[in-house]
Amino acid sequence: MTKDDFAVQIMDMKKTLYHVACGILRSEADREDAVQECILKAWEKRESLKSDAAFRSWVTRILINECYDICRRSSKIIVLDELPDAVAPDEIGNRDLRDAIARLEDIYRLPIILFYVEGFSIREISQMLLIPEGTVKSRLHAGRGKLRMLLGEEVPV
Amino acid sequence: MNDLWKDAFGEEVPASFEARMRQILASLEEEPKIRRFRFRPATLIAAVLVVALLAGTALATDFFGLKSLIVTDPYAVAEATAAPPPSDLIALQGFPQSAEFRANAEWMDYLAAYGAAVDTEARVEPRYAFYSVSSDDAGQALDEITARYGLKLHTSLADFDSEDDLYSLLGTRPFISNCAAISGYVYEDGSFQGDGTSVAGRCYEYQFGRYVKGSFSEVTLHVGNPNDYEEWMYTTSGGVAVQLSLGPSRCVLMADLPESFVAVNLLGGTLGDSLFMPDPVTRSDLETFAELFDFSAIG
Numbered sequence: 001m002t003k004d005d006f007a008v009q010i011m012d013m014k015k016t017l018y019h020v021a022c023g024i025l026r027s028e029a030d031r032e033d034a035v036q037e038c039i040l041k042a043w044e045k046r047e048s049l050k051s052d053a054a055f056r057s058w059v060t061r062i063l064i065n066e067c068y069d070i071c072r073r074s075s076k077i078i079v080l081d082e083l084p085d086a087v088a089p090d091e092i093g094n095r096d097l098r099d100a101i102a103r104l105e106d107i108y109r110l111p112i113i114l115f116y117v118e119g120f121s122i123r124e125i126s127q128m129l130l131i132p133e134g135t136v137k138s139r140l141h142a143g144r145g146k147l148r149m150l151l152g153e154e155v156p157v
Numbered sequence: 158m159n160d161l162w163k164d165a166f167g168e169e170v171p172a173s174f175e176a177r178m179r180q181i182l183a184s185l186e187e188e189p190k191i192r193r194f195r196f197r198p199a200t201l202i203a204a205v206l207v208v209a210l211l212a213g214t215a216l217a218t219d220f221f222g223l224k225s226l227i228v229t230d231p232y233a234v235a236e237a238t239a240a241p242p243p244s245d246l247i248a249l250q251g252f253p254q255s256a257e258f259r260a261n262a263e264w265m266d267y268l269a270a271y272g273a274a275v276d277t278e279a280r281v282e283p284r285y286a287f288y289s290v291s292s293d294d295a296g297q298a299l300d301e302i303t304a305r306y307g308l309k310l311h312t313s314l315a316d317f318d319s320e321d322d323l324y325s326l327l328g329t330r331p332f333i334s335n336c337a338a339i340s341g342y343v344y345e346d347g348s349f350q351g352d353g354t355s356v357a358g359r360c361y362e363y364q365f366g367r368y369v370k371g372s373f374s375e376v377t378l379h380v381g382n383p384n385d386y387e388e389w390m391y392t393t394s395g396g397v398a399v400q401l402s403l404g405p406s407r408c409v410l411m412a413d414l415p416e417s418f419v420a421v422n423l424l425g426g427t428l429g430d431s432l433f434m435p436d437p438v439t440r441s442d443l444e445t446f447a448e449l450f451d452f453s454a455i456g
Contacts, residue, residue, distance in 0.1 A: 006182075007182040018171070039185075040181060041338075043185050044338060045337070045338060057432050069316075127432040132381055
């Protein structure tokens with residue numbers, strides 16, 4: 001893959017990368033640091049990617065790792081294949097879907113963003129988050145339930 | 158997919174975020190960055206021959222399947238609306254009779270009962286910074302468990318971004334062959350966690366964990382159905398017995414060493430459906446993978 005091809009594919013993913021970074025990190029500065037490291041590592045390891053079709057999932061997984069690293073440096077690490085804990089809920093009462101997603105616990109928020117917003121499959125999310133497909137499904141189900149509670153209305157599926 | 162979801166996140170990417178992306182992309186160099194490629198076919202062939210000679214000799218450790226390492230999945234318990242599904246979560250700190258394994262199993266039980274998925278941002282003592290402690294009660298429970306098993310909590314960590322950094326932090330000689338890249342973090346006692354890539358005939362992507370005996374770690378791994386794994390003991394050319402577990406979508410290597418327990422999660426399996434290792438992993442591949450590590454140097 002040439003540098004130009006790589007750059008084009010990465011820039012095509014800018015919204016996905018930003019949404020995923022928002023799903024884990026609260027600070028804009030941290031999000032920028034994470035995407036920087038993600039791009040460098042993806043470029044460095046590009047020879048290990050055999051299928052161009054997997055590029056989007058592969059880069060997203062690298063970004064998730066970088067976001068976890070930033071969380072770990074600033075607070076705590078929990079498990080190898082789980083998401084870090086705790087984002088403080090903002091003031092309850094805002095009925096906007098995005099704000100409600102932002103208030104979800106991490107273990108529900110990222111699968112919701114990856115599936116509903118970014119359109120990744122259950123299988124892709126399972127591989128990105130290193131959790132079983134059944135766990136992805138249960139987190140989507142539970143996450144929707146929590147959104148209903150936060151929004152007080154039906155959540156789109 | 159309902160557009161409402163996309164609309165909720167449909168705002169433009171901040172200019173500073175996009176600018177950072179463009180800046181980094183512009184700075185990339187065309188030369189491949191794969192570093193320290195040290196694959197030596199002759200060495201590997203020799204190693205395989207030695208292994209063949211060693212086949213059938215007595216194993217240095219007993220065999221434990223992944224099934225014996227299953228612990229309660231606190232998140233599954235917290236999420237379940239009815240009875241939670243059987244846990245597929247394994248602890249990675251030692252074989253079942255070890256203090257480190259039993260302590261982590263008890264801690265997972267506690268988190269499940271306490272409600273691990275309940276999100277809080279309670280202030281807790283800094284000494285619990287590396288653990289899932291979100292209240293004074295949880296801290297007390299963790300102290301009781303670690304005291305019962307005579308284990309210490311981690312107190313600090315340092316990041317590494319290269320093989321050389323890792324060896325420097327650990328104070329060891331090199332122990333990974335054909336390492337293309339590795340990054341992660343090392344705790345104060347030499348326990349570490351790293352994401353690595355090695356190239357030996359094929360590309361191996363893995364998560365390497367070293368857990369020093371006497372310290373408490375809560376790292377766990379989802380393995381899916383443990384009955385789907387083919388498992389066996391294998392003695393490396395260096396004479397170290399490792400447990401190999403060949404699964405559909407991932408593989409696990411474990412070694413009980415004098416000072417630590419090593420658990421490596423290989424991000425590919427027999428189905429060849431992995432994002433990172435799209436070609437099927439065979440029994441032979443996994444044994445070749447085990448030969449990439451000099452366990453005597455890890456200790």
